[in-house]
Amino acid sequence: MRAVICGAGIAGLALAGRLHNVLGWEVVVLEKAPCPRTEGYMIDFFGPGYDAAEAMGVLPWLEELSYPVSEAAFLDDHGRCRARLDYERFARSQDGRLLSIMRPDLELALRERLSFAVGLRFGVGPASIAPSPYGIRVTLTDGATLDADLLVGADGLHSTVRAMVFGEEQRCVRHLGYHTAAFTFDDPQVHAELGDRFCLTDTVDRQMGLYALRDGQVAAFAVHRSADPRRPEDARAALRREYGSLGWLVPRALAACPPHARVYYDQVAQTDLPSWSRGRVVLVGDACQAVSLLAGQGASLAIAGAYVLADQLVGARRVEDALHGYERLWRPIIRDRQRAARRTARWFVPDSARRLRVRHAALRFAGLPGASRLAGISPAGRRRPFLRQLATVPA
Template sequence: MRAVICGAGIAGLALAGRLHNVLGWDVVVLEKAPKPRTEGYMIDFFGPGYDAAEAMGMLPWLEELGYPVSEAAFLDDQGRCRARLDYDRFARTLNGRLLSIMRPDLELALRERLSFAVGLRFGVGPARIDPSAYGIRVTLTDGTVLDADLLIGADGLHSTVRAMVFGEEQRCLRYLGYHTAAFTFDDPYVHAELGNRFCLTDTAERQMGLYALRDGTVAAFAVHRSADPRRPDDARSALYREYGSLGWLVPRALAACPPSAQVYYDQVAQTDLPCWSRGRVVLVGDACQAVSLLAGQGASLAIAGAYILADQLAGTRRVEDALHGYERLWRPVIRDRQRAARRTARWFVPETARRLRVRRAALRFAGLPVASRLAGTSLAGKQRPPLRQLAAVPTS
């Protein structure tokens, strides 16, 4: 069996590894970007993706790449801490099954685990998708033609495969009213000030977070409210415009912000499709299951979804039955996380000073043992069957 995977992000790489290493498939991974993405932000990696990484034998490597974050601290314009969330306490609510890791580092770990037999091609993507005697014929942007038994769209929130097979983007995305950005910069003073804390501005309508990286640089993460879903032409200028009024270390971060080409910038949205597969074409990761950064666990859910899909393909004779089984098992999990994100969106970046004060009080309350357990349960989502149990459910 042969699979063509469009997208060399977390979902695509995780699925490529499972299909080749476990199922013995011939796999080609296509990525339209000219090289691996280095822009990204720190993620809290827990939940079903943590379970999948453990089952795949990846945890020791991810632990080496992880960061020992002591707390998330919310600071005002003078650098005074107004609220904090203790990471050790949060980790205990998850039975210690939590990692803080840069998203590009997670991609690196998945990419380096790929066999040399997996074809990984950068700077190319699908130009045309047609049925064929094998199942699917994909004509690439460089003129190459590939025949495959299965085409997987793992090409993110703005998926080309989804647009070509399932319909135009505006019909598939639910905009949540935010823009987000991430970049890295060099400033020894800021690096020393941060230590091993994840520091965020305690501000309404917009928020910037900073954390020190092991190579001596600093990573910045930003999110702000916006009624317009369109992304700006110049990301760097947009960051100055939206965050230029903030104090503390933000002016230094903006002054060191790299050119727009080196800044990750996107809208905050969820994907909402009536179905995840059509014939021998299926979507994974943010292409079909984006929960948004408001829900967290995006990377975790991407790996777990890939794990479930590979398991269904391993246990089912007909490819189409496996695709339907994957969606039947995994869509309820995604729907739950998407609903949770929409419920809590107004507290992610409070709209007013009053809501900001309420969030401070809630974070102080979260420091209490009972509240910490409640917070952990809320972040982890509704209790559902463990990943291994989901992977063992037959399609018929």
């Protein structure tokens, strides 16, 4: 059996490894970007994706690449701490099964664990998709063709496969009223001041977070309210315009912000479509299950969803049956996370000074029922069911 996976991000790489290592499939991964992505932000990795990473044997690599974080601290324009969340308490809420890792490093660990037998091609993507006697024929942007038993769209929120097979993006993507961005820069003074803390501005309608990386660089993460889903032509100019009024270390970060091409910038959105598969074409990751950064589990759910899909393919008589089984099991989990994210959105980036004060109180009582939801930075949605309740095939 042969699979073509479009998208060399977290979901695509996890699925490629699982299909080849467990099912023995021939796998080709296509990525339209010319090289692996280096832009991205720090994520809290926990939940079903953590379970899947452990089952796949990749967890030791993730632990090696992870960062020790002592706390998340909310600072005012003068650098004074207004509220904090102790990460040890956060980790205990997940039974210690929590890692803080840069998204590009998570992709790196998955990519390096791929067998050399898995074809990984950068700078090429699908130009057209059609049925064939073998299942699916994919014509590539370089003119080549591939026949496969299964085509997977793992190409993110703005999926090309989804647009070709399931319909235009406007029908599938729900803008949540925010934009987000991430970039890295060099500043030894900022690096030293941050230490092992994840520091965020304690501000209304917009928020920038900074944290120190092991190579001496500083990573910046930003999110602000915006009713317009369109991405700006110049991300750096947009960031300076939106965050230029903030104090503390933000002016230094904006002054060091790299050009547009080196800034990750996108809308904050969720995907919602009637079906995740059509024939032998299926979607995984953000292409069908984007929960948004408000839910805090996108990377974890991407790996876990790929794991469940591969598990279904092991036991099914027909590929199509496996695709339906994957959606039947996994869609309720995604719906739950999406609903939880929408409920907590107003606390993630408070729209008033009053809501900032409520968030301060929630952080002081973190660990009590309901407090983490008001804090807007803790896990959203139910922790159950665990991955082992959905998947049956061992690593």
